[in-house]
Amino acid sequence: MLEEPHDIALTVNGVHRTARAPARRLLSDLLRHDLGLTGTHVGCEHGVCGCCTVLLDGDPVRSCLLFAVTAAGHEVTTVEGLAAPDGTPSPVQRAFRECHGLQCGFCTPGFLCTVTALLRETPRPTEDQVLEGISGNLCRCTGYQNIVKSVRRAAELAAADGAATDEGTA
Amino acid sequence: MKPPPFRYHAPRTLEEALDVLAADPSAKVLAGGQSLVPLLNMRLAAPSALVDINRVAGLDVLRVRDDGVRVGALARHARVERSAEAGAVQPLLRLALRHVAHPVIRNRGTVVGSLAHADPAAELPAVLALVGGTVEVASAAGRRTVRADAFFRGPLEPALEPGDLAVSAFFPALPPRTGAAFAETSRRHGDYALAGAAATVALDRDLRVTSARAAYLGVAATPLVLDLTGAAGPAGDWAAASAHVLERVEPEADIHASADYRRHLTGVLTARVLRAAAAGALRDLRKAEGC
Numbered sequence: 001m002l003e004e005p006h007d008i009a010l011t012v013n014g015v016h017r018t019a020r021a022p023a024r025r026l027l028s029d030l031l032r033h034d035l036g037l038t039g040t041h042v043g044c045e046h047g048v049c050g051c052c053t054v055l056l057d058g059d060p061v062r063s064c065l066l067f068a069v070t071a072a073g074h075e076v077t078t079v080e081g082l083a084a085p086d087g088t089p090s091p092v093q094r095a096f097r098e099c100h101g102l103q104c105g106f107c108t109p110g111f112l113c114t115v116t117a118l119l120r121e122t123p124r125p126t127e128d129q130v131l132e133g134i135s136g137n138l139c140r141c142t143g144y145q146n147i148v149k150s151v152r153r154a155a156e157l158a159a160a161d162g163a164a165t166d167e168g169t170a
Numbered sequence: 171m172k173p174p175p176f177r178y179h180a181p182r183t184l185e186e187a188l189d190v191l192a193a194d195p196s197a198k199v200l201a202g203g204q205s206l207v208p209l210l211n212m213r214l215a216a217p218s219a220l221v222d223i224n225r226v227a228g229l230d231v232l233r234v235r236d237d238g239v240r241v242g243a244l245a246r247h248a249r250v251e252r253s254a255e256a257g258a259v260q261p262l263l264r265l266a267l268r269h270v271a272h273p274v275i276r277n278r279g280t281v282v283g284s285l286a287h288a289d290p291a292a293e294l295p296a297v298l299a300l301v302g303g304t305v306e307v308a309s310a311a312g313r314r315t316v317r318a319d320a321f322f323r324g325p326l327e328p329a330l331e332p333g334d335l336a337v338s339a340f341f342p343a344l345p346p347r348t349g350a351a352f353a354e355t356s357r358r359h360g361d362y363a364l365a366g367a368a369a370t371v372a373l374d375r376d377l378r379v380t381s382a383r384a385a386y387l388g389v390a391a392t393p394l395v396l397d398l399t400g401a402a403g404p405a406g407d408w409a410a411a412s413a414h415v416l417e418r419v420e421p422e423a424d425i426h427a428s429a430d431y432r433r434h435l436t437g438v439l440t441a442r443v444l445r446a447a448a449a450g451a452l453r454d455l456r457k458a459e460g461c
């Protein structure tokens with residue numbers, strides 16, 4: 001079958017991006033191959049490992065289970081878009097670094113996106129909420145203990161950042 | 171692996187979607203994609219075309235009324251799970267949705283898509299079957315309402331013909347003085363269950379059991395609904411009800427669990443959900459009586 005290409009326009013990390021790709025192009029592959037954003041990793045391609053997780057209009061989703069054509073017109077945030085515009089790592093990124101929440105780093109982009117959304121919705125998660133929140137992401141290296149610590153630390157850092165901003169504007 | 175090529179349609183209206191589906195009998199509906207895209211990625215499915223319904227206006231309804239909850243084809247698991255109104259009218263929705271995959275999958279997957287996928291190990295088909303719900307199906311030829319017991323025809327075999335689109339599903343409200351419970355056992359949290367059970371128990375004012383029903387997932391080709399009122403008796407003998415269930419289930423073995431283990435789980439889960447549902451009914455009665 002000769003594949004008809006589709007013009008796909010979407011916002012990625014705040015920037016308007018376009019690409020021409022067949023309908024079967026997964027969002028994960030569009031990000032990596034067409035847009036050169038290789039921070040989003042691909043492991044299983046059937047929704048199980050979570051390392052391809054990105055934010056779609058703010059909600060974490062599997063980019064390997066979403067066709068780029070379906071995401072057209074929407075806002076996507078990848079791991080490359082989590083830091084501040086000046087490059088300052090986000091609270092979640094700082095926490096993972098501080099608490100050794102990664103070893104090889106393959107799973108990390110998915111965890112960072114998942115946890116960013118988790119803490120936005122639940123700024124002070126209980127232990128159970130943390131475990132449930134990251135239950136869909138697999139890590140072959142860390143044994144998860146330091147990832148759980150990172151999530152808790154990220155909640156503290158985000159709260160401190162929020163307090164600092166509040167003071168700054170008061 | 172990568173999905174095989176397909177023609178892609180992104181209709182904006184239901185009429186347009188039904189026309190495209192009518193014109194191509196081997197086209198498939200794409201909703202949340204959380205079951206279909208893995209199948210495509212693994213090349214276990216190769217539809218000629220996909221009709222992506224994500225842009226179809228009017229399908230994202232979640233309407234809660236006293237008589238039940240209507241869930242449109244674009245209402246995602248996460249949204250239904252979070253709806254306190256839906257949970258108050260039919261608590262089994264929430265209770266079951268917590269066991270459907272992981273939160274991130276639930277952000278995309280749809281309730282109606284899960285029914286249309288008709289996986290025998292899925293939670294929502296068992297819930298629809300237990301509460302006697304229906305699926306509203308549309309095609310270019312017209313509309314029909316399909317009852318749950320007719321909708322699940324076999325494993326991954328819903329009562330949907332080429333050209334059909336499931337527009338919504340209706341989950342009737344939990345009746346008064348009735349409690350509901352859901353439990354399952356899986357290898358890892360978020361996995362499809364080895365076996366699972368949903369139950370409703372109704373009590374009268376003298377605290378006699380007037381109805382005890384359970385639905386099972388993972389132990390038959392389609393959701394299995396059993397009326398356990400007689401087996402449990404008015405006093406609610408849950409052990410007797412479990413023993414009754416053990417004689418009626420014929421689970422299959424697979425790499426995840428032996429048939430015997432699944433049967434054992436079915437018994438354990440039966441007692442657990444019936445007890446929890448009865449406790450719920452009791453709470454409901456006490457609340458109604460204000461004591």
Ligand SMILES: Cc1cc2nc3c(=O)[nH]c(=O)nc-3n(C[C@H](O)[C@H](O)[C@H](O)COP(=O)(O)OP(=O)(O)OC[C@H]3O[C@@H](n4cnc5c(N)ncnc54)[C@H](O)[C@@H]3O)c2cc1C
Pocket residue numbers: 046047048198199200201202203204205206207208243269270271272275278279280281282283284286287289291292293294330334335336337360361362363
């Ligand atoms: C890692 C992982 C774990 C999972 N675990 C579970 C689990 O524990 N329990 C569980 O129940 N599910 C589980 N799922 C599946 C998930 O719940 C899916 O969301 C659901 O089964 C299908 O919904 P969907 O909207 O994603 O449908 P899609 O994937 O888009 O479609 C599934 C099928 O239904 C058809 N279809 C969809 N919508 C319609 C419609 N409106 N009309 C006609 N046909 C339609 C499609 O053509 C396709 O054949 C899991 C998925 C993943 C990736």
Ligand code: FES
Pocket residue numbers: 041042043044045046047048049050051052053062063064065
């Ligand atoms: S690559 Fe998407 S979940 Fe594994």
Ligand code: FES
Pocket residue numbers: 101102103104105106107108138139140141142
């Ligand atoms: S750090 Fe290696 S997989 Fe998680």
